[in-house]
Every structure is written in C-alpha cells, then in structure tokens.
Amino acid sequence: MILPQQITRNMALVLLSFMFFIAQVHAADQDINKPVPPLKPTLQQAIASVNVVQMLDRNHYRKVNLDRQSAEKVFDRYLNRLDPNHSFFLQQDIEAFKPYRENLSKALKTGDLKPAFAIFNRYRQHAEARARFMLARLDDGLKTLDFNKNETLLIDRKNEPWLKNQRAQDELWRKQLKDSVLALRLNNKTDEEIIKQLKRRNTNLLRRLYQSNSEDAFQSYINSFAGIYDPHTQYFSPQTAENFDINMSLSLEGIGAVLQAEDEYVKVVSVVTGGPAEKAAQLKAGDKIIGVGQGKKGPLEDIVGMRLDDAVKLIRGKKNTLVRLEVIPATAKDGSTRIYDIVRDKVKLEEQDASSKIIDVTSNGKTRKIGVITLPTFYVDFKAAQAGEKNYKSTTRDVKALLTDLKKQNIDGLIIDLRGNGGGSLQEANDLTGLFINEGPTVIVRDNRGRTEMQHDRVEGQFYTGPMAVMVDRLSASASEIFAGAIQDYGRGLIIGSQSYGKGTVQSIQPLNHGQLKLTLAKFYRVSGQSTQNRGVIPDVQFPSLYNNKDIGENSLPDALPWDTIKATDHKKFYDFSRYLPELIKRHEQRSALDPEFVYLDEMKDYITQFENQKTVSLNEKKRKRELATMRSKRLAIENRRRKSRGETLLNNLDELEAIQNDPDYKKEEENRPDAFVAEAGKILGDLITPQLPG
Template identity: 35%
Template sequence: MGTYYYKSPDLLEMLMTKFAVIISMLFSIQGFAFSDQKKAQLMGNIIKNALENYHYRGLKIDDDVSKKAFQEFIKKIDYSKSFLLKNDIKKLKKYEKDLDDQLISGKHEFLKAAKNILIKRIKNIESYREKAFKRKFDFTKNESIELDTEKRSFFTSEKKLKDFWRKLFKHDVLIRYMSMIEESKEESKDKNKTKKKKKKKKKEKKLTDKETWAKASKGVSEKYKKFFKRQIERENNFYLEEFLNAFSLVYDPHTNYLPPRKKEDFDIDISGSLEGIGAVLSEDGDYIKVIEIVPGGAAWRQKDLEVDDLIMMVAQEDNVKKDLVGVRVGEAVRYIRGKKGTKVKLFVKKADGSRKTIEITRDVVHIAASFVKSSVLEDKDLHLKIGYILVPKFYRDFNGNKRNCTYDVQTELTRLKRQKVDGIILDLRNNGGGALEDARLMSGLFIKTGPIVQVRDHKGGVDVLEDRDPSVMYKGPLIVMMNRFSASASEILAGALQDYKRALIVGGEHSHGKGTVQAVLNLNQGPLLSIFGKDMGALKVTIQKFYRVTGVSTQYKGVTPDIILPDPYSYTKNREQDLENSLPWDRIGAKQYTPWAKVDYPVKILQKRSDARVKSNPQYKKLIDSIKYLEKKIDDTVFSLNLAQYKKEDEESRKIIKSFKIEKENKNIKISHYEASLKQAIKIRPGDEANWKREFGERKKEWVKRIRTDLNLQESIKILNDMINVEKGNKISANLKGK
C-alpha cells in the first residue's frame, strides 16, 4: 500500500555521528577490510539505534523484543510451517532471549543453527520428493489438505510432515492437470474461431488423459526440485536480512531494512515510473501476491489481474513456463518485467480459488498515467450535471517540473465550474496516498482557513499543518468516495473535509487505516559508502503519526464514511488492522477549527434512502451475493484431493462466479467533457501519433465503460442529488416514495 515517505539525510547524519566511534574502532581493528561479522555488527548497531531512538514506539530492544523477533524470524524462514518440526523450534528457543545481544555483537550463532536445521529438513523433504513421485497418486481416494497456514501448527513428527508434503504434491498435480485440461479447451475454442491462418503450424499431438497426468506430475516434481534447490542455496545475506527485518517488524509492519534489490523495487514503487506490467508485488508465504495495480499501467488497462491474485507461474513469448512458488519477489519481478511491447503470460490463482491465464503486453508506466482526470456526468432520470474528479495518487514532481495533483485538481475544478455542474464527486478509491503537502493543499481548495492535520513525532512533539489561504475554489455540494485501499494522504483529506462538515464521505465501512510516516535512510551516504564501497540499501523507519483536527488518529481504524455502501472487497484481509504489530489507534488534543456552516445534511435519512435504492437494484443484489459468497469461500481452505469431488466443486464455483458478473452498462449516464484531462494524461510520442490516437480512443472507451458499470459511483450521484435537494430547501424523507 503506497504511502507518504520522505528521505531524511539529517536523521542519517545523526545516526552516523553516534556511530563515529564504532566505525573508527572497526577501522583500527580491520584496516579497510571488513569481515562479514564486522559488517553485520555495524548494520545491527545502526538498526538498533534507529529503532530505539527514532521509531514512533520508543521501544528499547531487550529480551522481550528478542523473543518477539525470534517468532518473526521463524515466520520468515518457514512461513508455511512446512519444513521445521515442533521440536526444531524447541531447540532453537534456547536463543530467543539472546538475539538482542547477537544483533549488537554480529556473532550470529542463532542464524547458523537455524540455517543448519532448516537446510537439513529441506534436504529430507527433497529426498522424499523423489520417492513420492515414483508412485502414482490415487485421485479416487477421499482425502483433503488444509492450505491455510494459520489453521495449522508445526508438525510433531517427520512422518506427519512427509504426509503433508505427499498431499501437497498431490494437490499441485491435480491443479496442474485441471489447468492443462482447461488450457486445451481454450485452445480448441481459439482454433475453431480462427478459420484462416497466415501460416500453417505443425499440428500438435493431443495428449491422452494418461499422458496429461504424467506431464502434470513431472512438471510439479521439477518445480519442487528447483524450489528446494533455491532454498538450500540461499546465501548467508538472506538470513541476515531476515534477521534484521525480524527486529524491525516487532516495531511495526512499515519499518524494515531494504537490501539493494528491494531498495530498487521500493524506488520504482514510489516513483510512479517503471517498465513492465504495472503491478506492485510482494511475498505471501511461498507465493507472489499482487498488492497494487498501478493506475494506467498495462495490467490496469488489461483488467484481468487484480489485487490479492497469486501469480503461480510466468511464461515469456516462447511459452516456456517458470514456476514462481517459493521464488523471492525480487527474482519473480525479474521474470515479469521486460521491455515495452513484449508479452508475458501470468498463471494466477484468484482469491476465490479459481485459476486464470492472463496475457499482458508490457509497457512503460509513466507518472502521467496516474494524473487527475474529470468528466461531467448527467443522469437522465435526475436532470442534473455532476462533476466527477478521479485522483489516483497524491503525486508531486520535486524535480522542477512543478506538476502536482493539487494544481491538476484546481484545473479540473475550473473546467467543471465552467460547465455549471450542480455538485462534485471527488474519487479517492484505491488512492494509496503520496505527498502529505498535497493532502493539506487540496483540502484548502474546499475550505477557507484552518488546521488540516496534526503530526506527532516519537518524542510527543506535535506539528499542525494548516490551510492559510482564505480563497475557496469550490463551494458547492461535495462527496468524497473512499474504499479500503484509500490510505494515508487520502485519509487525511477525507478526514479533514468530514471534520469540517464540508463533504460527505461515501464508501465501504472503513478506509485502509494507515496513519504513519516513514523516513527513508539511504545507507549509501557518508562513511558507510566509503567503508564498504558498494550498495548497502536503505532503512525505512516509522517516525510520525497522523491525527485529525479532532485529535482522532487515522491509524488502524481509518476513516468511517458518513454513507456506507457495499464494499466489493470486504472479504479480503488487507487493511492496516489485519497487519501484525501495526501501531494502535489513539487520540490527542483537538485543535480549534470552524466547521463549514452552509448546510447540515440529514445523514441518517440520506443513508436510509441509499439503503433502499441499493436493496431495490438487481445489479447491487448480484454484488452483495458475490461478496457473501467470497467471504464464505475465502474461509474454506480445506481442498479435496478427490478428482471427481474437486471437479464438482470447481464447476459449481465457476457457475456461481459467472452469475455474479456485472457487465450491464447504465446507459442513463451521459459522460462528457473528459477529453481535455485524458489528453493531458496521455503524452504524444514523436512519430507515434497513430498509436497515440488509438491509445486515446481505448482510454476514452475504457473511461466511459468504467463509469457506466461502477455501481457505487452511480449511487453516489443519487446521494449527491439528495444533498442538492437539501441545499435547495426541498424536504426529503427516509421513504423514497415520500421524496
């Protein structure tokens, strides 16, 4: 989840000053040749000092923190509880109170012991794999496997551990077999559709059922052979990085050490510019998980890849598949990224358990693709004009270009005011945040003057960021849309406009709940670079917390909308409160401010009217039914290993999901005046005018379709209509018939 980060050279300088003595001692002992232990010692001391002195928690690293770091480290090296035995954990527990001392000394006896035990177990399972795949799996037998790590404990014996792996091998063979059958069906359909071909390809021999099973089994066996090999060959740096991050995660989920490869990924993530499919990935146990789709990117335009998808395999244009199970995210990204114009196939597992093959043409994702856009929306039944502004990110160009999202929102407001719109909807859904400055400035476009947000540091000092410009860009009825992916700066803006009673917030039950600031310390500055002479990565530390003008924190709980609508993603566990060790909610003193006094909307009546419309809308019924189904499905983590039963469940699931699909476009919504902002977001490439025209046409078509199939946006228009009637002095009642 994107957020507001800032680099802090002053903080790094303070850290380096504190370590000047240690650094000079290490020089005198070692000359200019640093051993791994000395490097680990210095890194450990820097991280310890940063966490203890600058992290918001103000927590000292002691035996209690050491015990928690022990648990975090075990999770990191065996998240799926599929290698270590209960007795192995018991043996390693003798170190659990010593990790704080080893962090400082650089003498990592614990890491050596953990690595040796883990590799021994992996080798045992690899040996078992060879035996397991020599036999045929029986798919007529009624047995199942529990795949949810949280519902399993570490196994108590090698026998039980091997039986789990037998079932896992069997499960993966079954899944691969079913995918191959589905692929074969899709290929047959494509061949039937294509009557004429430029080149006659050599007819591929259709596999028999027996051959399909054999190929599936061999593929899974090879996949795990490579997976185990990668685990065994992990370098010592991997264990050191996980050790350092085990301590940082005790403090909060957004504090961590970024080794060079992850620092590069981090820079790409926050820069808004990358070459590839336009998706942010992370590790979820042994899997690669999609955590964000970059607005305007290739995956965003293709539409099939979604947040929470697990990428199981990847194939390039040569169709050679690469298994990503057990692959580190850095390695996975190298397979998925590629030059613009090339194609990549992703074999994904959806949140509902279904499998899908997604082909994406890679592209360069510019920051321009995330620019603010607007339209005039007219609902033929309501006879009013609504201004719609989409803000995908809080971007700001710090390199002299002076482009920022506040300026762009001002531009769109000017355009919409010229069209004499009756009200405006500001859409912050899926906006993970960005520049804090723009949350302050954008709030000021809608209010006169006053405090916007309070920021408290680890010492308790509070800064108040204010809007001091008395001019108001827009004074009419305003709705701000949010969802569980609206975080950080989005929550500051929405919270401020809600507190000032300037806008009604509309969305799911809560926003994301990330109310913290991180300082990014580049470890390649100062003495560290001259000592090591190579990239050392960076350290990201949570140093501040946001508070609304009422004194209420946005951390953990997020912002609660005034009008609650069905949340299409309510079945997912991806909010701040779902993350381990997230900072708690709290409050500080309120600041004095003057609420917007133009009108006081009857929120309870507006909610009842909205509920009635939602209940009577057949499209919403589909959405609500799908949410209920997925909430139930996501908790059902026991999978049958019986072929007939699996087929039955898979077919039922596919039919149900298909019945939920919302494709009907609301033709009552007329969409206009979007050309200017869309053209601004898509730069013309020299010599590529034809492609630009095509791309613009596609974006325009996609923009219209998204709006016409967006149920919550359409309901927000109706809520805004009710607000406009209130402002006009028209009486409205909870009963829709009573108007």
C-alpha cells in the same frame, strides 16, 4: 511539502515495486545433487544489526523495551517468517532452538547473529529435504498416489502446532503433493505434463536454495525484529537500497503490479493505479502467479519455487509486448488457475493525472449536473518545483484547472473520487484541502517525543464553494485519508464509499553502515484530534466492498500502531450533515437494493466470503471435481444475473466469460460503461441538494 527522506504509503509501495522489479545477478547454478551449503554472517551485518537496534530504540515512534518478552516475539516472528505454513520445522527443532529464544535479547543488543543463521540454515535443510522428497515420489510416478481415498488437506496451517516428527512431516508433504497434482489435473494437464511441471518446480526450489546468500538470512532476521515496532519499519540490504536509489527517478516497463515472495509463490500485493494490469481488469491483490509466457504462443514457464527477481525478469519486458500469466486467483481455494493476457507498458506514477467528467443525476424529478474529478494519486513534480519553474505539475494545480472548467459548465455539485488512491505528497493533500475550505489547519503531525506540527491552508477563501462529496474505498490511504478526513471534520462535504485503509504514519529512510533502515517516526492526526492510523476514515454513507477488512488494511497488519486521539485543534465547521444522514442512507439503500451493480457486488462478496472461509480441500478427485463444479456454477449464476440486467447474452460456462474479458473490445466497452458507484454517489449528493430533504 514532504520532508527529505520521508515517505508515505504510496511511495512505500513504489519502493516495494522497484525492489521487486530489479533483477539481481546470481552465481552460476551449482550441482543440485550436493547438499545445500550453510550460510555464515559477515562482520558488516553484525555491526548493522547493532545499529538497527540502537536506531529503533532512539528514533522510532513506538517505544519498545528489548526485554525477554519482546525478544521472544522476534523469535516467534522469525520462525513464522521462514515457515509461515508450519510445514518445515519439527517440534524437536523448536526445542533445540530454546537457548536462542532465551538469549535473543542479548544477541540482538550485541550483534550476535549465530542464532539467526543457525535457524535459517535448519530451515534450508528442511526445504531441501522437501524438494528432494517431492522429486523422489515424482520419479515413482503418480500411480502411487490414491485419489479415491477420502482425505483432506488443511489449507492454512499458520495456527497449527509444529510437526511432531519426520513421519508427520512426510505425511503432510505427501498430501501437499496430491493437492498439487489434483490442482493441475483440474486445469486439464495430463499426468505426463504434471510430472514434468512439478519436477521443474521442485528443481527450481532447490536452485533457489543454492542461490540464497547470507543477505537473505540477515534480511529475514532483522526484519523480524524491525516488524515488532510496526509493519512499515523495514531493513533494506545494500543491493536493494542501491537499486532503489538508482531507479526512483526511472519509469518501469512492465505490468504495473507490486509483487512479493510468499512461500514458493509470487504473490500480487497490489495493482498500480493506471498501470497495464489495472487496465486489463483481471489481476487482483492476493492472486498468485505460477506461470509466465511470452507473447500469444510462447510456452508457459512454471515460476513456482523460482527466486522472485528471476520470476520478475520474465514478467517484465519491453513496452507493447504481451505477457501471459498463469494465475491462481485469491478466491480459488482449490488451486484452479486462469490465464491473463497483459500488454506491457511504462509504469510511471507521475503520469497518473487527475481527470474530470460530468454526469447527470435525477433526484425528486429534477436532473442535476454533477462534476466528477478522479484522482489516482497525490503527485507533484518535485524537481521542477525546487528548480523554481513557474508551471510545475501538481495535483492541486491540475484539480484547480479542472474545477475552473467545471464551474464554467455550471455544475450543481462535485465528487472527488479517491478510490484506489494510495497517497503521495502530504503537501498536495494540504493544498488540495485548501481549495475547499477557508484558511485553517488541515492535519497535525506528532513525532515520537509528542511534539506536534500543524499543516495549514494559508490562503483565504474557497476556490469551490458548492456542494461536494468524496469517494473512498479500502485502498484509499495516507494522503487520501488526510484530505477525506479534513473534508469530513470541516463538514465541507459527504464521505461516501467504504472504510479507508488506515495508514496514518510517517516513515524516514536512514543510512546504515550496511544498507538502509526505513522507520516510522510520526503519526498523522485530523483536526478533530482523531488519528487516521489503523481505523482510517469511516464514510458517512457506506457502500459494500469486495475487500475483506481482515485481509487488507492497516488493522490487518501485525503490530500496527493503534488508533488514538489528541486534543482537537480549532476549526470552524461549514455544515452539520448528521440530521440529513438517516434519510440519505434510507434513500441510498432503497436504490441500491434494485441496482444490478450493487446487487452483483453483494452477491460476489457473499460468494468470496463463502469460499474464503473454507479451511480444507478434498484430496478425493471426484469430490474435488464436484466442489469445483459447484463453485463455478455459483459464480456463473451470479455473472448471468448481472448480464441479464445489462441485456447481454447469457453464458454457458465461465470459460466464455474469461474469453470475453480478454477481448480488447470488451475491455474498451467496460472502460466506457458508466460507473454505477459514482452514479449512486451523485444521486446521494443530489438528494442532499434537494430542498425537500427532511431534517
């Protein structure tokens, strides 16, 4: 079972979603014509900062010497956390902060928060200046902006030097204003609507600055420090911690997405499996929500610059009500938007039950029945189990019941589909593995002192002995990787899909005098001695993926703990698939080259990669329109090739595609459409079963 206070990645995502879905009470709006007042630290925050430093030094898995070098890392991370696009701080600010950089190690150890708040207040001054700059130019109208001039805007400035002076800053802000105007014009807004929307947006930014408090500064600073240990170590303020404790047992009524603030935007971190957003099949990780409308006809309210909790208050709502989201897709580098309709529903992770079906696959002229069990998460009813209820709900119990039914139908093979499964109960991963292996170890946990503890399957025999495969993708993490890794190490089944996430660490929640600290205290290792951390599980047969490994996955996170190995533990392999893999891969590649869904995935991956690598956008209106037309034309061609292969009517434009995708009948049809990737996994398993396979 999961130890008290320990959480896996899936639970961490739940924590984030609860944090972001709790609306806090704010003070009444202040007069935004007055300067934003400076913030000051509290004694409780100073004490908490010392506690955090000491607790991480004693208990974290990674040992970090808080010397000048690591303190400078905290300093740089703090600056980049506040100003990730290098649009606010000037070079003269960085020079003025030099004493803070040099003495930050001492400040951290003694609880001196003056450097943190001085930097945060300077950031707020620049953010206020930018909002007022934008409002002043919008008052002058759009005629002062020349959209015929051949200018460009660098999209991602995180690696750019700090702005040299006020003149360079004004020039950047002017270009950013032009970019915002062009993006709205390309979304068919009139100039009058654009001015009104951008004024409201920048007024929201000012209000957010007035509503920020000392806890905002403290959290940013302490999390900049905590982050140098690893990306899963995090400080939670008293209000955030209280909301988490109150709501861990409650269901949510919303869209089922984990959100975070990024600059002035609300960004989608992930979409919860089985939730309304996933069922709508539109919202994706990396998308930015810029507008929210209630019902079919409610006006879209601009939420750029709005506090995250206030924005989420608009997104949340009662079950069965419709919310309209105006979204900048992660792939839309030009700022073009889409409108997504999502019907709110309860989001309750424990209701994401395992399910099963049977598919028929043909290999070498012989048709075989392949059972497929889809597992969205590793769940268990802790309360019922602790209360001693005999029939408490759990992943392993449900899968066992499904397997019983599948065996009665005489399946020839089994697929466990873990795509999108972010983890959950470690004990369930252990118990589920036990259904497929004989008695033996399943995973090793090593703590910060190097001590190891082994999880075992202590039940003799196998509940299912037939051929099997496990499907994973980039969003399969934590407990999913433990299960898939064990199946692979034991040679019990093939692993098919794309490289998994790489979340191989254990976290614990520790109370502080002021808030709570989540810290990493252990790592997972497979029975082969390999950690699942950072590298994840590498499939035996790999499928293409739309997820960019540089953007999604443990190895994309700063200061992630490294992949490493320990001594393997004794375990007996069932099969050695290595001699069959070359032929299995060859047959798979021959089929996928002709499979319309695999071809579509490859084309979409190339399309996304092409526009992800775009470093700049044009600020010339005619050129920008041509660039957008080219992008949409390429996407339309890809969609029509797919539709032609399906025997569907070809589209005249992407607007027709968006209308179709919003149609409830189309969504039902897509849900019922055979999954080409499961079908191909079944064919691979069928090839493995086929006697004629060489090897």
